Amino acid sequence: MLMVAQALTRAEVGWIRQHPELLRNVRSIEGLIAPEEIEFASRDWHGACDAFHRHAANRSKEVQRVMRVHRDPFEPIMVILEADSPLAEYRKITDEILKRMPDEDHYPRPAAEAVRSFLMLRLGLHLGLRQKNLRQLRVCPRGHFPTAERRLEDMKCGELRWSDRERGWEVLIPSVAFKNSGSSFFGQKPFRLILPDLLDLYKYLDAYIERHRGVLLAGAKDPGTLFVKTVKTTSTEAAYDSATFY
Structure with missing residues (x-):
């Protein structure tokens, strides 16, 4: 999801970056979207996209440091395998x-x-x-x-x-x-x-x-x-x- 977010806000080619009109439907949500953030995006749409792109890239690096590649083919059916019958x-x-x-x-x-x-x-x-x-x-x-x-x-x-x-x-x-x-x-x-x-x-x-x-x-x-x-x-x-x- 973070990689998708980066792609959508990438300079020149990102889909969200190419559609500043999306901001018309954005409303403030307490604890999630502050009015100041909407105002900042209204003044500088590309600057807001750059900030979001950097944020997603930093979070992606943090996840990569702690994530474990895990592939257990039995995990989806473990409930069945552990059953008595x-x-x-x-x-x-x-x-x-x-x-x-x-x-x-x-x-x-x-x-x-x-x-x-x-x-x-x-x-x-x-x-x-x-x-x-x-x-x-x-x-x-x-x-x-x-x-x-x-x-x-x-x-x-x-x-x-x-x-x-x-x-x-x-x-x-x-x-x-x-x-x-x-x-x-x-x-x-x-x-x-x-x-x-x-x-x-x-x-x-x-x-x-x-x-x-x-x-x-x-x-x-x-x-x-x-x-x-x-x-x-x-x-x-x-x-x-x-x-x-x-």
């Missing part, structure tokens, strides 16, 4: 989404967006995927033939499909789709997981794939990914952007 803290978000979910019959689009947000969090908690892998995850509805594993390897993405043998929704992602595909964790084998049907997860998955996903596409070309986003356009066909989440 970090996953339970994130589960609270999904509970709030369901609690505030709009009526599908009256508000189909907001309801579809709410279900999508719910599934993003739930699948993220179950799978632990990077954003890229979750964003590129394809979907194969029930009753359709799933994409061949070799084809998924070529596309370097995974797929959510129904498993008749396991009677559950399965996520299959080839190891080449992961950033650390050469890790011993994969052993050149795909990542495969049957999602647990906890707290009606299957109910919302089925509803999203059968109804809500189509509402979000709004007639646009289907990109094949599980999570989609529609954008209002002036063209007859709505645009979609599967690479962007709300």
Whole structure:
């Protein structure tokens, strides 16, 4: 902020310095702006800007002497990490989404967006995927033939499909789709997981794939990914952007 203040009052190029008419709207504020300061700026606008510029420069040097460069990547989520059950803290978000979910019959689009947000969090908690892998995850509805594993390897993405043998929704992602595909964790084998049907997860998955996903596409070309986003356009066909989440 101090650097911005210096730039705004810099000689010849500062925006505030080039607009002395701003002083017309300045009023005295007890303890903050004295009438004498307004009068001084009225007599010598550039002198007032010079004084402010020097003040900001001196304060900036004082801050630089005592400031510490601090970058702790865990600080924003420290409250979660220190909780007795970090996953339970994130589960609270999904509970709030369901609690505030709009009526599908009256508000189909907001309801579809709410279900999508719910599934993003739930699948993220179950799978632990990077954003890229979750964003590129394809979907194969029930009753359709799933994409061949070799084809998924070529596309370097995974797929959510129904498993008749396991009677559950399965996520299959080839190891080449992961950033650390050469890790011993994969052993050149795909990542495969049957999602647990906890707290009606299957109910919302089925509803999203059968109804809500189509509402979000709004007639646009289907990109094949599980999570989609529609954008209002002036063209007859709505645009979609599967690479962007709300």
